[in-house]
Amino acid sequence: MFNKDRWSEILEALNANKIRTFLTAFGVFWGITILVLLLALTNGLKNGVTADFGDFATNSMFMWTQGTSKPYKGLPKNRYFNYKIDDVAAIKAEIPNIKYVSPRNQLGGFRGANNVIRGTKTGAFEIYGDYPEYIKQQPMDILSGRFLSYSDIEAKRKICVIGTGVVKGLYDVGEEIIGTYIKINGVNFKVVGTFKMSNSQGDGEQDASTIYIPFTTFGQAFNRGDRVGWMAITAVDGIPITSIKQQVFDLMKSRHKIHPEDDRAIGHFDLSEQFERVSGLFAILTIVGYFVGALVLMSGIIGISNIMLIVVKERTKEIGVRRALGASPWTIKGQILQESLILTILSGMVGISFAAFMIWIMNAVLDNVGPVENFANPSVGMQVVFTALFILVVSGLLAGMIPANSATKMKPVDALRIE
């Protein structure tokens, strides 16, 4: 296989008919190009769609309260209740495999009235009371200063971290931001940091017009006490939140005297479940990509097999001469197998490179024209390249099999007689 003489024999043979070699190779080149491009496009679609989930930790759910729908322990139905800050500690203590629990409160919102004032400028922004963990669930880039910390929580400091949209609305260009004060619903907060969402898609403007303040400060300043608006709960990696969310609900029901079968009382949105569904869809699309690509590749392989058959036929006499000179059938077979293998792999590699080049162009164009809906960063991983190579090796061998057999089927005496 790695015999230098064998290689030069084969290269000589391939060189002897350049145009045919090229045309034969083109089929496989095209097949593998389409295979890789299909997978890259699938990936681009996947990247585009999953970007709509934002960067939020996907193994998460949001949980809020709704009115009860069943009377229980002497309490009537249609009763409203609130989570308390103790519930957070209880979830962390009693439910295993929970990674983060962030209690949250919110002020302002979509098309809300102006609620923030700085000097002569005003703006309507979303104000969230949060714990420092929140940045781990919702990754964001701190552009200057810092995010919330536990000492802020404990001391109930009146500080805030503001988004780029807030900066744009309340500050002049180039103005010093850190250390200034803004007035939220009549209460002064010192700005300690600015942020930008790491990877925002679609909701960029909303994300940018956000102000984070410590959860405890929020409760005190805006009269929420220890009540919790909703929680963002993330499970540890490898254990889907879907599988443990029922335990969380049961715990909340028992702590708030809710009928165990009252499913309406606790509202939730399971991000992980949604994400799984979309991932499943793309897993299928990837399989379709492989399937279609492999079929196109197969026609290329058949082309190689076909041409090799013709080559063998044309070289019948040469093969006869070689056998008269002492080439064993396996030497001949091996050479033809290796020829088709080299043709396949070589053209396949060129195909992969060409596909990579096309992907690069696509990405360059995407970068230039800006984000396209539901499509981002088409790409393939190394494992796709290795899979493609594996497919090439197998198919190269398959392509060579029939011609190799036909090359040695004829008796040397008959092969020599052919003019």
Add this chain to the structure above:
Amino acid sequence: MITIKDLHKSYHMGTNSLHVLKGINFNVNEGELVSIMGSSGSGKSTLLNILGMLDEADTGSYVLDGVQIKNLNEKIAARYRNEFLGFIFQSFNLINYKSALDNVALPLYYQGISRKERLSKAEHYLEKVGLAEWSHHLPSELSGGQKQRVAIARALASDPKVLLADEPTGALDTKTSYEVMELIQGINDEGKTILVVTHEHDIAQMTKRIVNLKDGVIIDDSKVEQVRATQYV
């Protein structure tokens, strides 16, 4: 060197059966230069193919240098051909995309000899047939006589026990034919056993023994006074 006893061979084409060799007996000793003559269809090529292990006889025995040649599988036959025999064909059968040197080195390649050693041996044999300065030319750049010389060098390259030449001068003009025969005689003088199939009397006269085949049997087998090709060249 070669012992053949009661060799039979027939070909079957559909319902027709063609009995080509009908009991051939003959021996060739080491160092002989034998020509096999006969009109077309006499079975001379078939005999040569069987001697060359390219074809197999139906019945009869064939012993080459003490080795019984019978029921060989292709792998062993290929090895025996490589070690024992050198072929010279009427149409030269050089590989057209290989240089003269590489053509000559080909049998050595199948022996698994290293490239360096192969090429130096091949160079030696090319020099022997007087084509050293043509070693890097392709067959298409050589004349007929030169091609046949390259083929002879190739047949010699693996230092075989017997050279089998099937109409070696069939595609050459008279002058070139004599040159090639001169070369063959020279090789024979060095002790190589050579069998030449031909239908040209003047070529046959240049060997030492003529075997005449007709309709699959030997009708005449006699030693002749060898005519040296040198006097015509």
